[in-house]
Amino acid sequence: MIYFDNSATTKPAPAVVDTYAKVSANYWGNPSSLHNFGEQAFNLLEQSRQQIADLVGASLSEILFTSGGTEGDNWAIKGTAMKKREFGNHLITTEVEHPAVHNSMEQLKQLGFEVTYLPVDENGRVSAADLRAAIRPSTILVSTMAINNEIGAVQPLAEIADVLRDFPKIHWHIDAVQGIGKGLFKQIFNDRVDFVTFSGHKFHAPRGIGFMYKRQGRMIAPLMAGGGQERDLRSGTENLPAIAAMAKAMRLLLEDEEAKVKQQREIRLAILQHVEKFSNVTIFSKDLPVFAPHILCFAIAGVRGETIVHAFEQHDIYISTTSACSSKKHVESSTLQVMKIDDGLATSAVRISLDEHNTMAEAEKFNQVFDELYTEFAKLS
Amino acid sequence: MKYSEIMVRYGELSTKGKNKKDFIKQLGHNVRKALQQFDDVEVKAQHDRLHVTLNGADSAAVMDRLGGVFGIENFSPSVKVEKDIDAIKATALAMVKEIFKPGMTFKINTRRQDKAFEYDTNHLNDLLGGYILENVPGIQVKMKKPDLTLRVEVRMNGVFLSGQTIQGAGGLPVGTGGKAVMMLSGGIDSPVASYYAMRRGVKLDMVHFFSPPYTSEQALAKAKELTARMAGYSGGIQFIQVPFTKIQETIKEQVPEGYLMTIQRRLMLRLTAAIAEMRHAKGIFNGESLGQVASQTLESMMAINDVTTMPILRPLLSMDKTEIIKVAEDIDTYDLSILPYEDCCTIFTPPAPKTRPDLEKSRKYEKYIDVEGLMKEALDGITITDIRPNDKFLNQNEDVFAELL
Numbered sequence: 001m002i003y004f005d006n007s008a009t010t011k012p013a014p015a016v017v018d019t020y021a022k023v024s025a026n027y028w029g030n031p032s033s034l035h036n037f038g039e040q041a042f043n044l045l046e047q048s049r050q051q052i053a054d055l056v057g058a059s060l061s062e063i064l065f066t067s068g069g070t071e072g073d074n075w076a077i078k079g080t081a082m083k084k085r086e087f088g089n090h091l092i093t094t095e096v097e098h099p100a101v102h103n104s105m106e107q108l109k110q111l112g113f114e115v116t117y118l119p120v121d122e123n124g125r126v127s128a129a130d131l132r133a134a135i136r137p138s139t140i141l142v143s144t145m146a147i148n149n150e151i152g153a154v155q156p157l158a159e160i161a162d163v164l165r166d167f168p169k170i171h172w173h174i175d176a177v178q179g180i181g182k183g184l185f186k187q188i189f190n191d192r193v194d195f196v197t198f199s200g201h202k203f204h205a206p207r208g209i210g211f212m213y214k215r216q217g218r219m220i221a222p223l224m225a226g227g228g229q230e231r232d233l234r235s236g237t238e239n240l241p242a243i244a245a246m247a248k249a250m251r252l253l254l255e256d257e258e259a260k261v262k263q264q265r266e267i268r269l270a271i272l273q274h275v276e277k278f279s280n281v282t283i284f285s286k287d288l289p290v291f292a293p294h295i296l297c298f299a300i301a302g303v304r305g306e307t308i309v310h311a312f313e314q315h316d317i318y319i320s321t322t323s324a325c326s327s328k329k330h331v332e333s334s335t336l337q338v339m340k341i342d343d344g345l346a347t348s349a350v351r352i353s354l355d356e357h358n359t360m361a362e363a364e365k366f367n368q369v370f371d372e373l374y375t376e377f378a379k380l381s
Numbered sequence: 382m383k384y385s386e387i388m389v390r391y392g393e394l395s396t397k398g399k400n401k402k403d404f405i406k407q408l409g410h411n412v413r414k415a416l417q418q419f420d421d422v423e424v425k426a427q428h429d430r431l432h433v434t435l436n437g438a439d440s441a442a443v444m445d446r447l448g449g450v451f452g453i454e455n456f457s458p459s460v461k462v463e464k465d466i467d468a469i470k471a472t473a474l475a476m477v478k479e480i481f482k483p484g485m486t487f488k489i490n491t492r493r494q495d496k497a498f499e500y501d502t503n504h505l506n507d508l509l510g511g512y513i514l515e516n517v518p519g520i521q522v523k524m525k526k527p528d529l530t531l532r533v534e535v536r537m538n539g540v541f542l543s544g545q546t547i548q549g550a551g552g553l554p555v556g557t558g559g560k561a562v563m564m565l566s567g568g569i570d571s572p573v574a575s576y577y578a579m580r581r582g583v584k585l586d587m588v589h590f591f592s593p594p595y596t597s598e599q600a601l602a603k604a605k606e607l608t609a610r611m612a613g614y615s616g617g618i619q620f621i622q623v624p625f626t627k628i629q630e631t632i633k634e635q636v637p638e639g640y641l642m643t644i645q646r647r648l649m650l651r652l653t654a655a656i657a658e659m660r661h662a663k664g665i666f667n668g669e670s671l672g673q674v675a676s677q678t679l680e681s682m683m684a685i686n687d688v689t690t691m692p693i694l695r696p697l698l699s700m701d702k703t704e705i706i707k708v709a710e711d712i713d714t715y716d717l718s719i720l721p722y723e724d725c726c727t728i729f730t731p732p733a734p735k736t737r738p739d740l741e742k743s744r745k746y747e748k749y750i751d752v753e754g755l756m757k758e759a760l761d762g763i764t765i766t767d768i769r770p771n772d773k774f775l776n777q778n779e780d781v782f783a784e785l786l
Contacts, residue, residue, distance in 0.1 A: 019785050019786070022785060023785065034597075036598070036599075039599060040778060043775065043776035043778060043779075043782070044778070044782050044785075046776070047776060047779065047782045047783070047786065048782075048786060051786050060716070061716070244782075244785055244786060247786045248785065248786050251786065
């Protein structure tokens with residue numbers, strides 16, 4: 001099996017599953033319990049938190065556990081809206097966000113908040129000038145993704161940071177669900193960002209766990225009210241096995257990050273350079289530094305993305321139409337739509353997304369199968 | 382930038398006349414202790430400066446440690462280069478480029494110890510300043526309060542350049558101010574008071590009252606862990622745990638409720654004073670702040686202080702709680718202090734303690750119990766633990782967990 005759909009989800013690492021099992025079996029006490037058994041669970045929880053804090057260069061109190069990327073996005077946005085309502089009702093985001101961001105914004109719109117969606121250029125990126133122009137005295141939040149999940153565009157985070165340095169009161173949230181282990185931490189954890197959200201299952205941890213970085217001193221309202229876990233900000237008994245497993249997955253992911261990123265970049269390039277030779281192929285995530293090392297999005301004109309996915313599946317190769325979340329809804333990619341790609345071409349788009357375990361041999365196999373399928377597709381059209 | 386040494390400037394002690402030698406010796410000793418974990422580092426405490434030669438050790442980690450040593454005014458990471466003008470220029474430029482941000486101003490500040498060096502101070506200032514102006518677009522010279530001062534020291538053994546001065550912890554080297562005992566409960570205040578005591582050069586032993594089963598092992602572990610944090614400032618602290626259960630139970634039985642707290646405090650102070658005398662300490666520190674709780678009113682202090690003539694020092698006396706919390710956060714003890722374990726002060730607190738206890742009544746009620754016998758028993762039961770910086774007590778499974786993670 002060749003698995004090229006790592007932006008949808010990743011394979012839980014065996015060592016991570018092992019940690020999950022051991023913690024479930026041995027440290028199932030409630031971290032809030034007073035007795036020594038609960039205390040052990042508490043210590044493991046905090047040690048996991050410390051490890052994650054160290055890996056991102058944050059302090060212990062800046063790491064808060066969530067159930068994943070969707071909760072993190074909802075929380076950063078709605079939590080800011082609730083907390084800072086009296087200071088303004090204007091939110092800014094981009095037109096290419098994940099639905100977890102987009103639909104949270106839409107919900108807030110119904111409650112009377114105003115939302116500006118920043119347009120993107122031909123590479124799916126926003127501009128700092130557009131951001132600056134969109135900021136109003138009533139702006140309370142800017143939410144931008146680090147890496148677009150559909151085409152892999154890396155947003156100009158350093159330039160956004162420059163703009164927002166002039167507006168220190170605005171909360172800045174980065175959805176970094178696709179941005180971990182891809183050599184981008186320096187850009188993401190810049191000196192201006194306030195909230196960064198992550199999802200465990202995108203980096204070989206189990207489902208149902210994620211975390212938020214919250215800059216010290218920034219205020220946010222909890223969405224989960226209850227027993228006061230996570231510093232009174234996110235109630236619910238902590239999912240300790242998944243938290244410990246995520247801490248481990250993150251440590252493993254970031255070991256030799258540079259070499260792993262280089263390898264993914266080379267594999268991506270090998271496929272890109274192969275498929276772009278075909279006349280019906282359009283590459284959306286071009287060979288430019290503004291694209292992430294692990295995502296390649298392209299279309300074969302005249303062939304539906306769905307058809308391409310199933311054809312590869314026959315060869316035990318797993319790729320995706322542009323986003324797993326919308327792929328079953330038969331809608332064309334929203335990012336491509338925003339980029340004003342012709343609807344026909346957009347429905348022909350597919351996405352390859354790599355992880356650090358993919359090999360060049362897999363890329364060669366993919367290219368070989370691509371040649372066969374391309375010839376077959378050509379007969380159809 | 383790969384630094385070769387950290388140059389440390391002394392604080393107040395530079396002005397201390399004939400004690401100066403002792404101070405420098407003590408600071409050298411404390412710095413060596415703080416840097417124990419770095420095998421190759423050499424520490425030389427000279428009359429005007431202290432030099433930490435890194436020999437390849439991680440400069441950021443070493444500076445992190447130095448930041449917690451009292452008696453240091455500030456320090457500068459420096460690079461040693463050969464006495465060759467091209468090498469000096471190249472390093473000076475690299476250093477400025479590393480720190481430079483658009484709009485910054487700079488100046489060169491040269492000191493020349495080696496008078497035989499071919500360039501004199503002014504000439505060096507000119508040469509290096511000119512070279513940097515030429516090669517760093519947009520930088521400007523400013524003599525008064527520049528953003529960046531590049532210090533150049535021509536010594537006998539080489540030329541040392543530094544572009545940063547980092548604030549030290551200030552105060553006096555721990556050990557130059559004698560020895561005292563600290564009453565450490567585990568709350569927010571006592572670690573902060575310990576910090577201030579140590580900052581004035583006092584070496585502390587920690588006294589902690591332990592009342593199982595009314596207080597938990599966790600509360601004890603927390604007090605020890607706090608001590609380990611404080612040990613970062615002094616290199617090692619003795620932790621004296623005093624069994625207090627029997628005394629508390631007896632007081633609860635024998636003494637009228639309004640005076641429970643006052644008599645308990647008197648006994649704690651008696652025990653602390655006895656321990657201080659045994660250990661040749663010259664005073665007792667605590668974390669009391671005037672009016673904060675019933676035991677910290679002026680009347681209470683008088684009724685409690687009555688049991689000893691040893692000086693009782695209260696560094697937090699006039700501080701507000703919010704100020705104390707701010708310092709606790711700065712010295713990284715707040716998170717530990719607020720862990721919700723019962724300590725011996727909270728358990729036997731009566732619902733309505735006397736905020737204005739009467740001295741004569743306090744003396745009278747104390748006579749209801751066998752003070753001498755109970756004290757002897759408690760003192761026979763003390764346990765002493767040597768605590769080093771970074772020792773762990775709260776999370777005994779750290780290594781097991783590290784395997785899992």
